Amino acid sequence: MTATWAQGAPTESRYSGVGFEPAAEAAGVAVSGWARVAVAVHAVGPTPAPVVMRLDVASYAPILIDFRERAFEAKLPIGQYPSAPDSVLVHQATMAEGDAAVFPLPGADLDKLLWRVGFTCFGDAPAPWLIPGERYKLNRWPNFVELTHHMDHIRMAAALANAHYSADELAAAAGTDRSSAQRLINAFTLMRVVEASAVAAVPVTVPARADAPRSLFRRLREKLGM
Amino acid sequence: MAEHVILFAGPMGAGKTTAIRSLSEIEVVSTEAANSERHVVDKATTTVALDYGEITLGDDDKVRLYGVPGQKRFDFMWAILKKRARGMIMLVNDDAPDAVQTMIEYLDDFRDLYERGGVIVGVSRTDLGVGPGLAAYSAALQAQRPDLIVPVFTVDPRDAGQMRTVLMTLIANIEMRAMLAPAAEAVAP
Numbered sequence: 001m002t003a004t005w006a007q008g009a010p011t012e013s014r015y016s017g018v019g020f021e022p023a024a025e026a027a028g029v030a031v032s033g034w035a036r037v038a039v040a041v042h043a044v045g046p047t048p049a050p051v052v053m054r055l056d057v058a059s060y061a062p063i064l065i066d067f068r069e070r071a072f073e074a075k076l077p078i079g080q081y082p083s084a085p086d087s088v089l090v091h092q093a094t095m096a097e098g099d100a101a102v103f104p105l106p107g108a109d110l111d112k113l114l115w116r117v118g119f120t121c122f123g124d125a126p127a128p129w130l131i132p133g134e135r136y137k138l139n140r141w142p143n144f145v146e147l148t149h150h151m152d153h154i155r156m157a158a159a160l161a162n163a164h165y166s167a168d169e170l171a172a173a174a175g176t177d178r179s180s181a182q183r184l185i186n187a188f189t190l191m192r193v194v195e196a197s198a199v200a201a202v203p204v205t206v207p208a209r210a211d212a213p214r215s216l217f218r219r220l221r222e223k224l225g226m
Numbered sequence: 227m228a229e230h231v232i233l234f235a236g237p238m239g240a241g242k243t244t245a246i247r248s249l250s251e252i253e254v255v256s257t258e259a260a261n262s263e264r265h266v267v268d269k270a271t272t273t274v275a276l277d278y279g280e281i282t283l284g285d286d287d288k289v290r291l292y293g294v295p296g297q298k299r300f301d302f303m304w305a306i307l308k309k310r311a312r313g314m315i316m317l318v319n320d321d322a323p324d325a326v327q328t329m330i331e332y333l334d335d336f337r338d339l340y341e342r343g344g345v346i347v348g349v350s351r352t353d354l355g356v357g358p359g360l361a362a363y364s365a366a367l368q369a370q371r372p373d374l375i376v377p378v379f380t381v382d383p384r385d386a387g388q389m390r391t392v393l394m395t396l397i398a399n400i401e402m403r404a405m406l407a408p409a410a411e412a413v414a415p
Contacts, residue, residue: 106355140364141377144395145388151398154391158398161375162343162406173402216230217397219283224390 015064015102020054020091031128033088034121038190040090041065041114042129046192050095052102058086063113064103068095071107078108078116079148111191115147118187124179126167127186135164136185136194151226152176155217156184164200227286231310232393234277234293235336236317237328241350241383242293243277245317248389250279250291276303301335308336313344313396317383320349320357326366333367343374343403346396348381 023040031039037055044051048068055063060082061075074081101107118127126132138160144153156174159165165173171181188194220226234242247254255278277293292311294304308314314336318329329347333340347363363378377395381388 138375141375141379141395143360143379144377145379145381145391149391151394154395155398155402158395158402161377161399162403173405215401216283216287216289217394217401219287220281220289220394220397223281223283224394226390226394 015052015054018052018093018095018102020052020093023053023090023092033085034083034117036088036090038114038117038121038186039128040092041117042127042190044092047110050097050099051092052095053090053092056089056091057081058088060085065110065113066101066103066105066107067110069101069105069107070110071103071105072110072113073103073107074113078113083120109143109146111142111193112146114191115142115187118190119183122183122186124182126182127189130185130189131196131198133166134196134198135166135169135200136160136188136196137164137200138188138193139195140193142188142191142193151217151221152180153184156181157188160188160194164197169202227288229310230287230289230312231307232289232291232396233307233311233314233336233339234291234317235304235314235332237319237322237332238295239322240317240319242317245315245348245381245383245389246277246279246291246293248383248386249281249393251282252280254279276307304335308339311339311344313346313400314339315392315396316345316347317381318347318349318363320352320359321354322357325349326358326362329363330366330370333370340376341371341374342400343376344396344400345376346392346399347376347378348383348392349378350381350383352380 024043040053044053044067047070051067053065053067055065057063063072063074063081065072138157141157141161144157152174156170156176159170159173163173167178167182167185170185171178174181185194189196234245236242243254243256257276276295279291281289281291283289292307294307316329316332318325322328333345336345339345347367349360349363351357352359360378360380364376367374367376367378377399379392379395381392383389
Protein backbone atom coordinates (compact mmCIF):
# COMPACT_ATOMS: atom_id res chain seq x y z
CA MET A 1 0.00 0.00 0.00
CA THR A 2 1.08 3.57 -0.47
CA ALA A 3 0.43 6.22 2.15
CA THR A 4 -0.89 9.47 0.73
CA TRP A 5 -0.03 12.08 3.32
CA ALA A 6 2.61 14.80 3.26
CA GLN A 7 4.97 16.07 5.96
CA GLY A 8 3.18 18.59 8.14
CA ALA A 9 -0.25 17.06 7.61
CA PRO A 10 -2.40 16.38 10.70
CA THR A 11 -1.58 12.97 12.17
CA GLU A 12 -5.04 11.56 11.45
CA SER A 13 -4.68 12.30 7.76
CA ARG A 14 -1.26 10.66 7.72
CA TYR A 15 -2.71 7.25 8.50
CA SER A 16 -6.14 7.69 6.96
CA GLY A 17 -4.96 6.02 3.76
CA VAL A 18 -3.51 3.01 5.55
CA GLY A 19 -5.60 -0.12 5.30
CA PHE A 20 -5.75 -1.09 8.93
CA GLU A 21 -7.48 -4.36 9.72
CA PRO A 22 -8.28 -5.94 13.09
CA ALA A 23 -5.25 -7.80 14.41
CA ALA A 24 -5.72 -11.56 14.47
CA GLU A 25 -6.47 -13.04 17.90
CA ALA A 26 -3.98 -15.63 19.07
CA ALA A 27 -5.50 -19.10 19.05
CA GLY A 28 -6.41 -20.33 22.50
CA VAL A 29 -5.48 -17.06 24.22
CA ALA A 30 -8.43 -15.07 25.55
CA VAL A 31 -7.14 -11.63 26.43
CA SER A 32 -8.47 -8.10 26.62
CA GLY A 33 -7.25 -4.60 27.38
CA TRP A 34 -3.49 -4.10 27.32
CA ALA A 35 -2.94 -7.86 27.28
CA ARG A 36 -4.55 -7.92 23.85
CA VAL A 37 -2.02 -5.31 22.74
CA ALA A 38 0.86 -7.33 24.17
CA VAL A 39 -0.19 -10.52 22.39
CA ALA A 40 -0.63 -8.67 19.09
CA VAL A 41 2.72 -6.89 19.41
CA HIS A 42 4.52 -10.11 20.28
CA ALA A 43 2.99 -11.81 17.24
CA VAL A 44 4.58 -9.19 14.96
CA GLY A 45 7.98 -10.70 15.77
CA PRO A 46 11.40 -9.10 15.90
CA THR A 47 11.75 -5.50 14.76
CA PRO A 48 12.21 -3.81 12.42
CA ALA A 49 9.17 -5.34 10.73
CA PRO A 50 7.08 -3.74 7.94
CA VAL A 51 4.04 -3.40 10.16
CA VAL A 52 2.14 -0.47 11.66
CA MET A 53 -0.45 -0.76 14.40
CA ARG A 54 -3.23 1.46 15.71
CA LEU A 55 -4.42 1.00 19.27
CA ASP A 56 -7.88 2.42 19.91
CA VAL A 57 -8.12 2.91 23.66
CA ALA A 58 -11.68 3.70 24.76
CA SER A 59 -12.15 7.45 25.30
CA TYR A 60 -8.56 8.26 24.32
CA ALA A 61 -6.83 9.27 21.12
CA PRO A 62 -5.32 6.33 19.20
CA ILE A 63 -1.76 5.20 19.82
CA LEU A 64 0.21 4.49 16.64
CA ILE A 65 3.12 2.06 16.43
CA ASP A 66 5.57 1.84 13.55
CA PHE A 67 7.55 -1.39 13.88
CA ARG A 68 9.87 -0.36 11.06
CA GLU A 69 11.18 2.42 13.26
CA ARG A 70 10.68 0.80 16.69
CA ALA A 71 8.69 3.92 17.53
CA PHE A 72 5.24 4.97 18.64
CA GLU A 73 3.17 8.11 18.94
CA ALA A 74 0.63 8.92 21.62
CA LYS A 75 -1.15 12.18 22.34
CA LEU A 76 -0.57 11.80 26.08
CA PRO A 77 2.39 10.58 28.13
CA ILE A 78 1.96 6.83 28.21
CA GLY A 79 1.61 6.86 32.01
CA GLN A 80 -1.59 8.88 31.67
CA TYR A 81 -3.42 6.14 29.79
CA PRO A 82 -5.63 4.03 32.07
CA SER A 83 -4.11 0.88 33.50
CA ALA A 84 -7.40 -0.97 32.92
CA PRO A 85 -9.17 0.67 29.97
CA ASP A 86 -12.78 -0.23 29.16
CA SER A 87 -11.59 -1.61 25.85
CA VAL A 88 -8.60 -1.59 23.54
CA LEU A 89 -9.00 -2.49 19.89
CA VAL A 90 -5.92 -3.43 17.91
CA HIS A 91 -5.68 -2.80 14.18
CA GLN A 92 -2.63 -3.37 12.03
CA ALA A 93 -1.42 -3.07 8.46
CA THR A 94 1.51 -4.41 6.51
CA MET A 95 3.47 -1.70 4.75
CA ALA A 96 5.24 -1.88 1.43
CA GLU A 97 8.81 -0.80 0.94
CA GLY A 98 8.93 2.97 0.59
CA ASP A 99 5.63 3.61 2.36
CA ALA A 100 5.87 6.73 4.49
CA ALA A 101 5.70 6.81 8.26
CA VAL A 102 2.28 7.15 9.86
CA PHE A 103 3.44 9.81 12.33
CA PRO A 104 6.28 12.34 12.43
CA LEU A 105 9.55 10.58 13.14
CA PRO A 106 11.49 9.85 15.24
CA GLY A 107 8.48 9.40 17.56
CA ALA A 108 8.94 7.82 20.98
CA ASP A 109 11.03 4.73 21.67
CA LEU A 110 8.74 1.69 21.45
CA ASP A 111 10.40 0.26 24.57
CA LYS A 112 8.62 2.92 26.66
CA LEU A 113 5.22 1.58 25.62
CA LEU A 114 6.13 -2.10 25.77
CA TRP A 115 7.76 -1.76 29.21
CA ARG A 116 4.58 -0.31 30.66
CA VAL A 117 2.28 -2.76 28.89
CA GLY A 118 4.39 -5.86 29.44
CA PHE A 119 5.10 -5.24 33.10
CA THR A 120 1.47 -4.88 34.10
CA CYS A 121 -0.91 -6.53 31.66
CA PHE A 122 -0.58 -10.16 32.76
CA GLY A 123 -0.32 -9.45 36.48
CA ASP A 124 1.87 -12.00 38.21
CA ALA A 125 1.16 -14.69 35.60
CA PRO A 126 3.61 -15.63 32.85
CA ALA A 127 2.96 -14.05 29.45
CA PRO A 128 1.21 -16.58 27.17
CA TRP A 129 4.21 -16.80 24.83
CA LEU A 130 6.57 -17.96 27.58
CA ILE A 131 7.47 -21.66 27.64
CA PRO A 132 7.83 -23.41 31.00
CA GLY A 133 11.41 -24.47 31.69
CA GLU A 134 13.03 -21.71 29.70
CA ARG A 135 15.61 -19.33 31.15
CA TYR A 136 16.31 -15.81 29.98
CA LYS A 137 19.40 -13.69 29.44
CA LEU A 138 19.71 -10.07 28.33
CA ASN A 139 20.81 -9.42 24.76
CA ARG A 140 20.51 -5.65 25.09
CA TRP A 141 20.11 -3.36 28.09
CA PRO A 142 16.86 -1.41 27.92
CA ASN A 143 17.49 2.32 28.25
CA PHE A 144 16.40 2.69 31.87
CA VAL A 145 16.98 6.44 31.77
CA GLU A 146 13.90 6.63 29.54
CA LEU A 147 11.80 4.06 31.42
CA THR A 148 9.90 4.50 34.65
CA HIS A 149 11.93 2.23 36.88
CA HIS A 150 12.78 1.09 40.37
CA MET A 151 16.18 -0.02 41.62
CA ASP A 152 14.96 -3.63 41.81
CA HIS A 153 14.41 -3.52 38.05
CA ILE A 154 18.02 -2.47 37.49
CA ARG A 155 19.29 -5.16 39.82
CA MET A 156 17.28 -7.84 38.02
CA ALA A 157 18.47 -6.56 34.64
CA ALA A 158 22.06 -6.76 35.90
CA ALA A 159 21.49 -10.39 36.86
CA LEU A 160 20.04 -11.15 33.43
CA ALA A 161 22.99 -9.41 31.76
CA ASN A 162 25.33 -11.97 33.27
CA ALA A 163 23.48 -15.31 33.34
CA HIS A 164 20.33 -17.16 32.31
CA TYR A 165 17.51 -17.21 34.88
CA SER A 166 13.97 -18.41 35.29
CA ALA A 167 11.63 -16.10 37.21
CA ASP A 168 12.17 -17.98 40.48
CA GLU A 169 15.95 -17.98 40.07
CA LEU A 170 15.95 -14.32 39.12
CA ALA A 171 13.98 -13.36 42.21
CA ALA A 172 16.46 -15.25 44.40
CA ALA A 173 19.54 -13.82 42.67
CA ALA A 174 18.37 -10.22 42.77
CA GLY A 175 16.80 -10.41 46.22
CA THR A 176 13.35 -9.45 45.05
CA ASP A 177 9.96 -11.14 44.93
CA ARG A 178 8.78 -13.61 42.32
CA SER A 179 5.98 -11.35 41.13
CA SER A 180 8.41 -8.59 40.14
CA ALA A 181 10.71 -11.08 38.45
CA GLN A 182 7.85 -12.58 36.41
CA ARG A 183 6.56 -9.14 35.40
CA LEU A 184 10.04 -8.06 34.34
CA ILE A 185 10.51 -11.19 32.22
CA ASN A 186 7.08 -10.62 30.64
CA ALA A 187 8.07 -7.07 29.72
CA PHE A 188 11.60 -7.91 28.59
CA THR A 189 10.40 -10.71 26.31
CA LEU A 190 7.81 -8.34 24.80
CA MET A 191 10.56 -5.75 24.25
CA ARG A 192 12.77 -8.54 22.91
CA VAL A 193 15.72 -7.48 25.04
CA VAL A 194 16.20 -11.02 26.35
CA GLU A 195 16.85 -14.31 24.62
CA ALA A 196 15.23 -17.52 25.83
CA SER A 197 17.03 -20.81 26.28
CA ALA A 198 15.62 -24.22 27.06
CA VAL A 199 19.08 -25.67 27.66
CA ALA A 200 20.91 -23.01 29.68
CA ALA A 201 22.38 -24.47 32.82
CA VAL A 202 21.06 -23.79 36.29
CA PRO A 203 23.50 -21.46 38.06
CA VAL A 204 26.01 -23.69 39.83
CA THR A 205 26.18 -21.58 42.94
CA VAL A 206 23.54 -19.32 44.35
CA PRO A 207 24.99 -15.83 44.19
CA ALA A 208 25.11 -13.67 47.28
CA ARG A 209 22.17 -11.32 47.42
CA ALA A 210 22.82 -7.93 45.89
CA ASP A 211 21.17 -6.28 48.88
CA ALA A 212 23.57 -7.89 51.34
CA PRO A 213 24.65 -5.41 54.03
CA ARG A 214 28.05 -4.65 52.50
CA SER A 215 26.77 -4.27 48.97
CA LEU A 216 27.84 -0.93 47.51
CA PHE A 217 24.60 -0.98 45.51
CA ARG A 218 22.55 -1.16 48.68
CA ARG A 219 24.49 1.53 50.50
CA LEU A 220 24.39 3.90 47.53
CA ARG A 221 20.71 3.24 47.09
CA GLU A 222 20.09 4.24 50.70
CA LYS A 223 22.38 7.24 50.43
CA LEU A 224 20.76 8.53 47.26
CA GLY A 225 17.24 7.72 48.46
CA MET A 226 16.42 5.59 45.44
CA MET B 227 38.44 3.78 54.98
CA ALA B 228 37.39 1.86 51.88
CA GLU B 229 37.23 3.66 48.58
CA HIS B 230 35.36 2.89 45.39
CA VAL B 231 36.82 4.69 42.42
CA ILE B 232 34.54 5.44 39.49
CA LEU B 233 36.05 7.03 36.39
CA PHE B 234 34.34 9.34 33.95
CA ALA B 235 35.94 9.12 30.54
CA GLY B 236 35.23 10.31 27.05
CA PRO B 237 36.26 12.91 24.55
CA MET B 238 36.51 16.60 25.32
CA GLY B 239 33.11 18.22 25.66
CA ALA B 240 31.23 15.01 26.43
CA GLY B 241 30.04 16.31 29.81
CA LYS B 242 32.34 14.52 32.26
CA THR B 243 32.78 17.50 34.58
CA THR B 244 29.05 18.24 34.49
CA ALA B 245 28.20 14.61 35.23
CA ILE B 246 30.44 14.57 38.30
CA ARG B 247 28.88 17.80 39.51
CA SER B 248 25.46 16.17 39.20
CA LEU B 249 26.52 13.29 41.46
CA SER B 250 29.03 14.69 43.91
CA GLU B 251 28.02 15.84 47.37
CA ILE B 252 31.08 18.05 47.67
CA GLU B 253 32.10 20.98 45.53
CA VAL B 254 33.85 19.39 42.58
CA VAL B 255 37.58 19.99 42.39
CA SER B 256 38.40 20.82 38.78
CA THR B 257 41.70 21.56 37.16
CA GLU B 258 40.69 23.43 34.10
CA ALA B 259 42.70 25.56 31.72
CA ALA B 260 42.03 27.52 28.59
CA ASN B 261 41.03 25.21 25.78
CA SER B 262 43.73 25.24 23.14
CA GLU B 263 41.65 23.04 20.84
CA ARG B 264 38.63 25.22 20.17
CA HIS B 265 38.71 24.02 16.61
CA VAL B 266 37.79 20.57 18.01
CA VAL B 267 35.30 21.54 20.72
CA ASP B 268 34.09 25.09 21.14
CA LYS B 269 34.30 25.59 24.88
CA ALA B 270 36.42 28.10 26.72
CA THR B 271 38.08 25.78 29.22
CA THR B 272 38.79 22.07 29.47
CA THR B 273 40.03 19.64 32.11
CA VAL B 274 43.81 19.23 31.93
CA ALA B 275 44.47 16.91 34.87
CA LEU B 276 41.30 15.61 36.46
CA ASP B 277 38.01 16.45 38.13
CA TYR B 278 37.20 15.05 41.52
CA GLY B 279 33.96 14.61 43.41
CA GLU B 280 32.78 12.18 46.06
CA ILE B 281 29.86 10.52 47.77
CA THR B 282 30.40 9.51 51.40
CA LEU B 283 28.81 6.30 52.65
CA GLY B 284 28.67 6.24 56.44
CA ASP B 285 31.88 6.65 58.41
CA ASP B 286 34.12 4.34 56.50
CA ASP B 287 33.43 4.35 52.75
CA LYS B 288 33.69 6.85 49.95
CA VAL B 289 32.76 6.67 46.29
CA ARG B 290 35.42 8.73 44.55
CA LEU B 291 34.41 10.19 41.20
CA TYR B 292 37.30 11.03 38.90
CA GLY B 293 36.94 12.69 35.53
CA VAL B 294 39.92 12.00 33.33
CA PRO B 295 41.01 14.51 30.72
CA GLY B 296 39.43 14.13 27.34
CA GLN B 297 42.52 14.87 25.34
CA LYS B 298 44.63 11.81 24.64
CA ARG B 299 47.89 13.60 25.28
CA PHE B 300 47.00 13.33 28.98
CA ASP B 301 46.57 9.57 28.84
CA PHE B 302 49.37 9.05 31.38
CA MET B 303 46.75 10.21 33.92
CA TRP B 304 44.44 7.41 32.84
CA ALA B 305 47.07 4.78 33.61
CA ILE B 306 47.35 6.02 37.18
CA LEU B 307 43.62 6.09 37.81
CA LYS B 308 42.45 2.97 36.05
CA LYS B 309 44.49 0.72 38.33
CA ARG B 310 42.33 1.89 41.22
CA ALA B 311 39.06 2.00 39.35
CA ARG B 312 36.10 -0.23 40.05
CA GLY B 313 34.10 1.01 37.13
CA MET B 314 33.86 3.61 34.43
CA ILE B 315 31.13 5.80 32.98
CA MET B 316 32.00 6.47 29.35
CA LEU B 317 30.34 9.59 27.97
CA VAL B 318 30.00 10.45 24.29
CA ASN B 319 28.13 13.11 22.35
CA ASP B 320 25.87 11.57 19.75
CA ASP B 321 26.33 14.55 17.45
CA ALA B 322 30.14 14.46 17.51
CA PRO B 323 31.95 13.29 14.37
CA ASP B 324 32.72 9.54 14.42
CA ALA B 325 31.12 9.18 17.85
CA VAL B 326 30.84 5.38 17.70
CA GLN B 327 34.46 4.90 16.64
CA THR B 328 35.59 7.36 19.32
CA MET B 329 33.81 5.26 21.93
CA ILE B 330 35.53 2.10 20.69
CA GLU B 331 38.94 3.78 20.78
CA TYR B 332 38.44 5.01 24.34
CA LEU B 333 37.30 1.59 25.50
CA ASP B 334 40.46 0.09 24.03
CA ASP B 335 42.38 2.28 26.44
CA PHE B 336 40.34 0.91 29.36
CA ARG B 337 40.20 -2.69 28.19
CA ASP B 338 40.65 -4.29 31.62
CA LEU B 339 37.64 -2.46 33.03
CA TYR B 340 35.63 -3.14 29.90
CA GLU B 341 36.32 -6.86 29.89
CA ARG B 342 35.37 -7.32 33.50
CA GLY B 343 32.01 -5.67 32.92
CA GLY B 344 32.90 -2.41 34.61
CA VAL B 345 31.74 -0.02 31.91
CA ILE B 346 28.52 1.80 31.11
CA VAL B 347 28.11 4.11 28.12
CA GLY B 348 26.11 7.33 28.40
CA VAL B 349 25.21 8.96 25.10
CA SER B 350 24.24 12.62 25.26
CA ARG B 351 22.55 14.92 22.75
CA THR B 352 20.57 12.09 21.13
CA ASP B 353 17.53 14.38 21.15
CA LEU B 354 19.08 16.37 18.32
CA GLY B 355 18.47 13.40 16.04
CA VAL B 356 21.61 13.98 13.99
CA GLY B 357 23.84 11.21 15.39
CA PRO B 358 23.83 7.45 14.91
CA GLY B 359 21.53 6.77 17.90
CA LEU B 360 21.76 4.24 20.73
CA ALA B 361 21.41 1.11 18.62
CA ALA B 362 24.59 1.95 16.70
CA TYR B 363 26.66 2.07 19.90
CA SER B 364 25.22 -1.20 21.19
CA ALA B 365 25.81 -2.89 17.84
CA ALA B 366 29.44 -1.76 17.74
CA LEU B 367 30.04 -3.05 21.26
CA GLN B 368 28.39 -6.39 20.53
CA ALA B 369 30.44 -6.80 17.36
CA GLN B 370 33.56 -6.50 19.50
CA ARG B 371 32.51 -8.69 22.41
CA PRO B 372 29.22 -10.54 21.86
CA ASP B 373 29.45 -12.08 25.31
CA LEU B 374 29.51 -8.70 27.09
CA ILE B 375 26.17 -6.92 27.36
CA VAL B 376 27.25 -3.35 28.04
CA PRO B 377 24.56 -0.91 29.21
CA VAL B 378 24.15 1.96 26.74
CA PHE B 379 21.80 4.70 27.93
CA THR B 380 20.85 8.14 26.72
CA VAL B 381 21.86 10.71 29.29
CA ASP B 382 21.84 14.39 30.05
CA PRO B 383 24.88 14.92 32.31
CA ARG B 384 23.13 17.92 33.91
CA ASP B 385 20.32 15.71 35.18
CA ALA B 386 21.15 14.27 38.61
CA GLY B 387 18.38 11.69 38.42
CA GLN B 388 19.63 10.34 35.13
CA MET B 389 23.22 10.26 36.33
CA ARG B 390 22.14 8.34 39.45
CA THR B 391 20.40 5.76 37.26
CA VAL B 392 23.60 5.42 35.24
CA LEU B 393 25.78 5.08 38.35
CA MET B 394 23.47 2.54 40.01
CA THR B 395 23.30 0.46 36.84
CA LEU B 396 27.09 0.37 36.67
CA ILE B 397 27.38 -0.71 40.30
CA ALA B 398 24.62 -3.32 39.94
CA ASN B 399 26.32 -4.82 36.90
CA ILE B 400 29.75 -4.92 38.54
CA GLU B 401 28.44 -6.54 41.71
CA MET B 402 26.23 -9.06 39.96
CA ARG B 403 29.06 -10.08 37.66
CA ALA B 404 31.41 -10.52 40.61
CA MET B 405 28.86 -12.63 42.47
CA LEU B 406 28.41 -14.91 39.50
CA ALA B 407 32.11 -15.28 38.70
CA PRO B 408 32.53 -18.35 40.92
CA ALA B 409 29.57 -20.02 39.18
CA ALA B 410 31.00 -19.29 35.75
CA GLU B 411 34.34 -20.79 36.74
CA ALA B 412 32.66 -23.88 38.18
CA VAL B 413 30.95 -24.78 34.88
CA ALA B 414 33.97 -24.03 32.70
CA PRO B 415 35.52 -27.18 31.16
